[in-house]
Amino acid sequence: MSSEAREWVWEHSSSRGTARLVLLSIADRVADEQCVSWASLSSLAKRTRASISTVREAIDRLARSGELEQLDDLTGPQRSTVYRLPLAAKAVAQTVENEDGAEGPTEEYEATPAIKVSALRRCGIRPREVLETPSRVRKPAVPETGRPRRKPAPRRTGNRQSDVPETGTQNRSEPDLNRRYSSGGTAVLSATEWQVDPATQTWLRQEGHLDRLGEQGLQAADAKWRAHRADFKPRTAGAWAADWRSWVTREHSPSRPNLSTAPGKRPAVPSGMTRAEAHTAALLAALDEPTETEG
Template sequence: MSVEAREWVWEHSASRGVARLVLLSIADRVADDQCVSWASLSSLAQRTNASVSTVREAIERLRLSGELKQLADLVGPQRSTVYRLPLAAEAIAHARRAQQEADGDTAVSDEPASPAELQLSVLRRYGIRRREVPDSPAGVRKPAGADTGRSRRKPAGRRARHTHSGVPATGTQNRSEPDLNRRYSSSGAAVLAAAEWTVDPATHTWARQQGHLDRLGEQGLQAADAKWRAHRAGHAPRPADAWAADWRAWVAREHAPSRPNLYAVPGQSPAAPGGMTRAETHTAALLAALDEPTGTEG
């Protein structure tokens, strides 16, 4: 039955982004045509690779759209929250009714196809039961009145704390999404091809602070970027920070257009450009030396 619920989400849900992933995760646990499921915030956050606050916001959007309903009077396994996909349940009920009519089933009733009441006896098979509110051990509390001489005081509220282990309380829409070059990844690390990586503000600031923007000029920097992308087109996808480090090393050893290479003149100690390792500096000096005239050219 979870297959039909998931198919409804894929084909008919108007949800997007994390809200769609949350709805798919809830539909994955639907057990029958009532489209009732259970899930905790922490499990949804882990399955969608999002923060708890992002999952909360997604659930609220789904509730407002009518695609998800929270059943507050029911509780699932391990006191998890119980949800229902009412629109999916209605669509499945209509499909069942149409199939019965097509098969010539004369026992089809004239009642609406949308299921009105939940069958709790069936839901108990899946660990879903009615929420029980325990009574006070001392019975009904005696209200404060004139006989005690004390006013009724509101108890001090507990300090809210994050109880969902393994997932962040707040954060970006998805933990696998860096602030730039965002890309979903089930492994938890954002990987992308070189052509998909864009020069983020931090990298552009680095190029300006290290003097590469003045050395190459805006057009020269763009030419170096285009050359880098052409050489990296066939490389395997990498995380965004790996591409950023590779791009910086490339720009640091790029020759300025119609200008001599000032940091790799033979006979002098090359000054290491900012942000380069010793190995990258030696490689840049070797490449510069190969371009120097030797005086033996014909």
């Protein structure tokens, strides 16, 4: 019966363009005089060489024109959509009646013939089961309050899940002070806002930097670091912690002897000198010291 359905599309359909190709593709799968067929959007897109969105728009136009209807209470193989060509079905039914020899009227039927579902089972078309309703299959059970059963989210986490950290695993060991500037899921803050976290304090003790520099020396190193990093772009707390540790590792101990202040040398170099100027002053002081051959 697909030939009769295709013939009706060619001769009587007012569809054009992609809509006409879609209607012909559906009519090509008609199995009997009921003009019922099944097809998926992907298969129609492949046969018509059109996108799925274009096929969907074509089906909507055909449905508005009355040349195609979607039977939502039926489902085809692999849960595909079932369609019907109602105008073609009326024409085919009238042709069958005239071939039976009845002296029927020449006008068309007033209503589309009823669908016989039992005759469609051999084509893989069957009634849609109630359990396939999305509201009963996909919707999980929820308590009476209408909200899913889950642990309440901690404060200041917005819509985040309770098992997801706010700034990632990098900052789990850091205090809240380094996480309250979080934006978009990752904490970013300036060098002046960053504070030494417990993990960094433990690192100072284990590596011996606290004993080497002392409290005052460590505070001086921290102040210099913040002054040099004041104009840097904001970073994550983990990045600042790594940079701060590298700075402290290179910091000299306050008790380290200064060659320029050793006995027999020139006075201490003023603090305003650069490192190159300080080294030059130390070399000049060493040249002024008499050797064993001089006397």
